[in-house]
Amino acid sequence: MDKFNQLFPENLYHSYVIEGNPEEVVYLLRVYLEERGDINKNSPDVLLNLYDAFNIEDGHNIKEWHKNRPIDGKKKICIIGAKFINREAEQTLLKITEEPTEDTHFFIVVPDSSLLLGTILSRVHLIKNLKSDNNFENKIGEGFVKMDPKERIEKVAEIIKEFKDNENSGGLRYYAISLVNGVERMVYEKWKKDLNNEELKFILTELKNCRSFLSTPGAAVKMILEHIALVI
Known part of the structure; x- marks a missing residue:
């Protein structure tokens, strides 16, 4: 987890795009955030999902989750790992990054960040090659x-x-x-x-x-x- 300590400040940004292997990074990230006290284990305010293909319906579900306030009074954390995100779904993610809510943090893990819309990348903190494939x-x-x-x-x-x-x-x-x-x-x-x-x-x-x-x-x-x- 030492590498994560170097990448994530004490006060997290609202949105991150992490370039790496989704199947590995999403779970390592959750463990790291639990260890540093950002989230409680089994917290209802943590959404972690792996997708083969992240589509428009998935995007709408994330957007609805984003609207709600934290249940346990701490931070809300959304960790998405996807091998592919289609353009319509990206528009939903773009809307979320444009309208951040307090104490909510998004982590989007993809194999290749260059495939995402430039407008998304301009609004997030980008971490490249966390886990090279x-x-x-x-x-x-x-x-x-x-x-x-x-x-x-x-x-x-x-x-x-x-x-x-x-x-x-x-x-x-x-x-x-x-x-x-x-x-x-x-x-x-x-x-x-x-x-x-x-x-x-x-x-x-x-x-x-x-x-x-x-x-x-x-x-x-x-x-x-x-x-x-x-x-x-």
């Missing part, structure tokens, strides 16, 4: 780059099949974005050694665009990954 991204990105185009297309089909029960799930989007990040990291390292390489610059632009598309509701994940498979 680069090893996973690098592994799948490197494997994808080493394949030939035909093998990549087949790999995309395997990925989609793995999530066939819910092709629009946050899990699929999280995997796809992790793949894009891993590929981008490899291409970027090549480009640093050859800054005038127009092909590498084009690929980096395409990867950036694809990551942005993956964050929009209803995005065709299969089509986006197939495009990457042919571009790199």
Whole structure:
């Protein structure tokens, strides 16, 4: 918990966005806040939820919770961990950050903060890379780059099949974005050694665009990954 002590002041900000592994960070954060006395164990004023995909309905539920006063007289703490947050839900979170209530604190944990609206990031305290998942991204990105185009297309089909029960799930989007990040990291390292390489610059632009598309509701994940498979 020493690292947390360095990151969070005695007087907490209203809203935080924490870039890290949601499944790990949310529980570590709760234990830390209990240990420093910000919240009581089993307090009704603590809301902790993990989401595969955080949607508009989830956002409305959080907004309603945000309106209520603390029950036990202390702080209200909301800890959200999400692999993916859609644009409509982000608008609800934006409204919360624009209208903070006294003694209420929000912690939003996501794998990649760059996918959030800039208007949200401008209103929160941002903590980057609290728990890096680069090893996973690098592994799948490197494997994808080493394949030939035909093998990549087949790999995309395997990925989609793995999530066939819910092709629009946050899990699929999280995997796809992790793949894009891993590929981008490899291409970027090549480009640093050859800054005038127009092909590498084009690929980096395409990867950036694809990551942005993956964050929009209803995005065709299969089509986006197939495009990457042919571009790199």
